[in-house]
Amino acid sequence: MAAQKKKNSRKTSTKTREKAPVESDVPFFVVLGGWFLVAVGLVLLLGWVAACSNEEGFVQEKTQNLKLENINVFFDPAGGTQTVSYKSVDPVSVQSEKDWCTVSASGGTITISVTPYGKVESRYSKLTIVSGEETVYLTVQQSGTYVRGLSDQTLKYVSHDLLLPFETNGAEGVTVETEAGWMDVSVKEDSLHIVVQENTAKATRIAPVTYTSGEYEMPFVVTQYPKMEAFSGWEPSYVGLDGTSSVFQNTVSDPSAGMYSLITLSVDEYNTIRKTKSEADCVLDILYPKRIEELKDRVEQSGGKFTLSSFLHTNTSEVTITPALEEGSHIILCAIGMDADGYPTGWYQITNVEVKEPEIIEVDPYEAWIGKWSVPRGTATDTWTVEENEKDKSFKVYGFGAFGADDYAVGAFVAIVDFDEETSEMATKAPTA
Numbered sequence: 001m002a003a004q005k006k007k008n009s010r011k012t013s014t015k016t017r018e019k020a021p022v023e024s025d026v027p028f029f030v031v032l033g034g035w036f037l038v039a040v041g042l043v044l045l046l047g048w049v050a051a052c053s054n055e056e057g058f059v060q061e062k063t064q065n066l067k068l069e070n071i072n073v074f075f076d077p078a079g080g081t082q083t084v085s086y087k088s089v090d091p092v093s094v095q096s097e098k099d100w101c102t103v104s105a106s107g108g109t110i111t112i113s114v115t116p117y118g119k120v121e122s123r124y125s126k127l128t129i130v131s132g133e134e135t136v137y138l139t140v141q142q143s144g145t146y147v148r149g150l151s152d153q154t155l156k157y158v159s160h161d162l163l164l165p166f167e168t169n170g171a172e173g174v175t176v177e178t179e180a181g182w183m184d185v186s187v188k189e190d191s192l193h194i195v196v197q198e199n200t201a202k203a204t205r206i207a208p209v210t211y212t213s214g215e216y217e218m219p220f221v222v223t224q225y226p227k228m229e230a231f232s233g234w235e236p237s238y239v240g241l242d243g244t245s246s247v248f249q250n251t252v253s254d255p256s257a258g259m260y261s262l263i264t265l266s267v268d269e270y271n272t273i274r275k276t277k278s279e280a281d282c283v284l285d286i287l288y289p290k291r292i293e294e295l296k297d298r299v300e301q302s303g304g305k306f307t308l309s310s311f312l313h314t315n316t317s318e319v320t321i322t323p324a325l326e327e328g329s330h331i332i333l334c335a336i337g338m339d340a341d342g343y344p345t346g347w348y349q350i351t352n353v354e355v356k357e358p359e360i361i362e363v364d365p366y367e368a369w370i371g372k373w374s375v376p377r378g379t380a381t382d383t384w385t386v387e388e389n390e391k392d393k394s395f396k397v398y399g400f401g402a403f404g405a406d407d408y409a410v411g412a413f414v415a416i417v418d419f420d421e422e423t424s425e426m427a428t429k430a431p432t433a
Contacts (some may be wrong), residue, residue, distance in 0.1 A: 065089040066131040068110075068138065075142040077214065078171035079114040086110060090132035098125035101140050105129070112140060116171040118214015120144045145170040145216040150192060152220050156284070157199040157227040157346075164192040170213030180207030183222060199224045204343035226346030228280035231257045234349035236333035238356060245320040246355060250335045252316050257337050257347040259312035262319040263291040265332040267352065283348045287334050292342050309340040325355045365424035366392045375399070386417075386426075394418050395426060 069085040094105040100115045127138040149166035168174055176185045184195040210219045233254025239247040250262055273282050295311050337347035373384045384399035397415045417426045
């Protein structure tokens with residue numbers, strides 16, 4: 001039993017050593033003093049951070065005695081007066097960098113006054129605040145004037161009564177004016193009121209409108225299109241094939257409508273648009289904008305070599321579609337009147353054109369030769385007149401007079417030229433002497 005107890009005693013002794021504190025030769029009061037120094041350091045650090053931060057809404061920038069409520073002050077264009085509080089042990093003086101900003105300091109308050117401002121860009125003034133040997137800077141910013149919400153207007157020919165809202169920070173409000181006799185403009189509260197008369201002329205009219213607020217001035221443009229009407233002097237039609245292309249043309253029987261441009265549109269697309277628009281509105285709202293963009297692209301691609309009017313037509317002209325359309329198919333062909341700057345003139349003609357098999361017209365080979373012909377002779381060109389001599393056998397040909405002049409009118413020399421029925425050509429033998 002004694003041996004057993006001794007064994008248990010060793011186990012107990014082992015556990016006691018594991019829980020015992022680590023022995024140290026450093027006296028206890030020295031350790032406690034170290035912790036005390038750490039605690040004091042943390043308190044000082046927190047105090048320094050608090051001194052550099054806001055104290056009751058004040059800002060202290062590397063100064064001991066001078067504290068400001070704010071170091072940035074903002075004004076709108078109307079100007080006015082604002083105050084900034086300060087705390088200081090010593091008397092305070094303040095000076096403004098710019099004369100449009102006046103300042104004074106008294107009794108813990110800096111008073112800042114700014115005059116009204118009407119320009120677009122913002123302006124700034126730096127305030128220098130001195131207290132004893134300490135100096136702090138404060139920035140005053142006054143924003144520029146703006147008017148927002150007004151932009152170019154494009155209108156149809158009918159009369160308009162528009163109310164365009166806008167936003168401004170201008171101190172003097174907004175005034176507006178125009179020199180156009182067909183348009184009245186005025187300001188109603190925070191909106192621009194525009195009254196436009198009906199455009200009865202066959203031309204687009206354009207006028208600038210200028211709105212101002214103080215020294216701020218900005219123009220925008222009002223454009224009014226003319227009434228669109230079909231012009232009977234234009235006749236779009238299908239011509240035929242040219243290689244792998246379908247050829248269409250606008251035949252001009254009356255050039256009084258001026259210049260125009262041709263554009264094509266698929267029948268399905270046109271029918272979809274016509275469900276919600278009249279024919280004239282379809283031309284003005286859809287076809288015209290599409291065509292004018294195409295023309296502007298062509299002008300740009302020319303590198304300035306051509307103007308927009310270079311791509312407009314006055315007389316009969318053609319347009320091709322590649323690859324060629326199938327026989328029996330339909331396409332919308334539209335001629336749109338434009339001025340030299342590309343604005344609509346109010347005339348158009350639109351046709352649903354069917355692609356048909358080209359009509360073959362049989363011509364009498366003998367009759368085909370009768371008429372006037374231009375015949376090159378070296379660097380010159382003679383005019384020959386061919387008329388019937390003996391049907392299907394020979395012709396009378398005039399134009400062999402002096403210097404190749406057309407002698408038909410004066411009844412001068414005439415040549416009798418045979419007609420070859422097999423080859424359908426004119427032929428004659430030159431005399432040997």
